[in-house]
Amino acid sequence: MKIAVIGAGVMGLVTAHHCALRGGTVTVYERRAEAGRGCSWYAGGMLAAWCEMESAEPLIGELGFESLAYWKTHFSHVVEKGTLVIAPPRDLPDLKRFAARTTAHQWIKRDEIAALEPDLADRFETALFFDREAHLDPRETLAALKTKLIDEFGVSFVMDHAVTAEDCDADYVFDCRGFEARDALHDLRGVKGEMLILRTKEVSLSRPVRLLHPRIPVYIVPRADHHFMVGATMIESGDRTRFSARSMVELLNAAYAVHPAFGEAEIIEMGTDVRPAFADNLPRIRRDGKILRLNGLYRHGYLGAPALARRAAEIVFEQKSFPEVER
Ligand SMILES: Cc1cc2nc3c(=O)[nH]c(=O)nc-3n(C[C@H](O)[C@H](O)[C@H](O)COP(=O)(O)OP(=O)(O)OC[C@H]3O[C@@H](n4cnc5c(N)ncnc54)[C@H](O)[C@@H]3O)c2cc1C
Known part of the structure; x- marks a missing residue:
C-alpha cells in the first residue's frame, strides 16, 4: 500500500x-x-x-x-527514572491536591529526596515520586x-x-x-508554549522535576552536557513569534526556586511554538x-x-x- x-x-x-x-x-x-x-x-x-x-x-x-x-521498545535512550513533584513548604496543600488527583506515586521525605536528587535535599522536605514515568x-x-x-x-x-x-x-x-x-x-486552536534551555555545571538532576506553582506548571528536564530544559508556559494564542518578558521572569523564577544555582546558569536557547489543540x-x-x-x-x-x-x-x-x- x-x-x-x-x-x-x-x-x-x-x-x-x-x-x-x-x-x-x-x-x-x-x-x-x-x-x-x-x-x-x-x-x-x-x-x-x-x-x-x-x-x-x-x-x-x-x-x-x-x-x-x-x-x-523502539529506542534505547528513554530514561526510566521517574518524575519528582515538589513544592515549597508553604504550598504543601497544592502537593496534597496533586496527590489526590493522581495515582502510582509515593510520598517521600528529605532523606529519600536526597537519595534520588542530592542537589534538592536541603531545599525540599516532602515530594511526590512517580517511579514509573520516563523521559x-x-x-x-x-x-x-x-x-x-x-x-x-x-x-x-x-x-x-x-x-x-x-x-x-x-x-x-x-x-x-x-x-x-x-x-x-x-x-483547531493554538496553545502557545515558551521554554528555555539553560546550562550550568552547578546543578545535577537525573529526572524531570515539576514545581507546583500558582500560575504555570513549571518543570525542569535534564539533558546531556549540563543542559536543562525549563518549560513551559500555556497561553491561549496562535502566535509563535514572541517570547514575553513576563514568561521569561516566571520560568527563571521557577528554576531559581528549584535551585538558586540556576540564577548563574547560561541561557542557551529561548524557544516558543504553538501546541495544536481541540x-x-x-x-x-x-x-x-x-x-x-x-x-x-x-x-x-x-x-x-x-x-x-x-x-x-x-x-x-x-x-x-x-x-x-x-x-
Ligand atoms: C514548550 C512545549 C513543551 C512541550 N512539552 C511536551 C512534553 O514534555 N511531552 C509531550 O508529550 N508533549 C510536549 N509538548 C507538546 C508537543 O510538542 C506537541 O504536541 C507535538 O510536538 C505536536 O506534534 P505534531 O507532529 O502534531 O506537530 P509539529 O511538531 O508542529 O509537526 C508538524 C510538521 O508538519 C510540517 N508541515 C506543516 N505544513 C506542511 C506542509 N504543507 N507540507 C509539509 N510539511 C508541513 C511542519 O514543518 C512540522 O515539521 C510540548 C510543546 C511545547 C510547545
Missing part, C-alpha cells in the same frame, strides 16, 4: 513508522529542511502518563501508557527515528517541500501538519476519504502520538475503527 505522510514532526514520524511496520511503502513530505523542527522541537519530552492525569481526561492516560511502551530527548529521538525509518524500512523523505494532500500520489494520505492544518481542521485538549483522527488527519496533540505529543498513530495505521491496514479518537 502506498502511503504519504505530510509533516515530519513527532506525529508524522511515528505514523510513518507504524505504517512501515505493517508493510506500507511510505513517503514523508516535510516543508522544512530538517525533520522535527516544528512544535516537536520545543517539547520537554516527558512521558508523564500519571502526572498528566492531574488535569487530563482518562484517554490521555490510556494513550500515554501505550506510547510509553512504544518508546521503550526522552525529543531532538535526539526524532533524529534517531528518521534514521531508523530510512535504514530499516526504506522510507523516502522529501524535505524542503510543502505539499497538500491533493498533491500526494498515494493510496492513503496522513495529514500530520500540526498547527498548520487549520485550513482543514477549523476547530476544545477538549484531546487528539483526534478525522477521516475524509483517503485522507486521515491526525492532530490535536496539545501538550501530549510524545505521550500521545505513538498510540494515535497505531490506531490510524490499523484503520487503513486492518479496517478497524476507534471511536474514542475518530471524532
Whole structure:
C-alpha cells in the first residue's frame, strides 16, 4: 500500500513508522529542511502518563501508557527514572491536591529526596515520586527515528517541500501538519508554549522535576552536557513569534526556586511554538476519504502520538475503527 505522510514532526514520524511496520511503502513530505523542527522541537519530552492525569481526561492516560511502551521498545535512550513533584513548604496543600488527583506515586521525605536528587535535599522536605514515568530527548529521538525509518524500512523523505494532500500520489494520505492544518481542521486552536534551555555545571538532576506553582506548571528536564530544559508556559494564542518578558521572569523564577544555582546558569536557547489543540485538549483522527488527519496533540505529543498513530495505521491496514479518537 502506498502511503504519504505530510509533516515530519513527532506525529508524522511515528505514523510513518507504524505504517512501515505493517508493510506500507511510505513517503514523508516535510516543508522544512530538517525533520522535527516544528512544535516537536520545543517539547520537554516527558512521558508523564500519571502526572498528566492531574488535569487530563482518562484517554490521555490510556494513550500515554501505550506510547510509553512504544518508546521503550523502539529506542534505547528513554530514561526510566521517574518524575519528582515538589513544592515549597508553604504550598504543601497544592502537593496534597496533586496527590489526590493522581495515582502510582509515593510520598517521600528529605532523606529519600536526597537519595534520588542530592542537589534538592536541603531545599525540599516532602515530594511526590512517580517511579514509573520516563523521559526522552525529543531532538535526539526524532533524529534517531528518521534514521531508523530510512535504514530499516526504506522510507523516502522529501524535505524542503510543502505539499497538500491533493498533491500526494498515494493510496492513503496522513495529514500530520500540526498547527498548520487549520485550513482543514477549523476547530483547531493554538496553545502557545515558551521554554528555555539553560546550562550550568552547578546543578545535577537525573529526572524531570515539576514545581507546583500558582500560575504555570513549571518543570525542569535534564539533558546531556549540563543542559536543562525549563518549560513551559500555556497561553491561549496562535502566535509563535514572541517570547514575553513576563514568561521569561516566571520560568527563571521557577528554576531559581528549584535551585538558586540556576540564577548563574547560561541561557542557551529561548524557544516558543504553538501546541495544536481541540476544545477538549484531546487528539483526534478525522477521516475524509483517503485522507486521515491526525492532530490535536496539545501538550501530549510524545505521550500521545505513538498510540494515535497505531490506531490510524490499523484503520487503513486492518479496517478497524476507534471511536474514542475518530471524532
Ligand atoms: C514548550 C512545549 C513543551 C512541550 N512539552 C511536551 C512534553 O514534555 N511531552 C509531550 O508529550 N508533549 C510536549 N509538548 C507538546 C508537543 O510538542 C506537541 O504536541 C507535538 O510536538 C505536536 O506534534 P505534531 O507532529 O502534531 O506537530 P509539529 O511538531 O508542529 O509537526 C508538524 C510538521 O508538519 C510540517 N508541515 C506543516 N505544513 C506542511 C506542509 N504543507 N507540507 C509539509 N510539511 C508541513 C511542519 O514543518 C512540522 O515539521 C510540548 C510543546 C511545547 C510547545
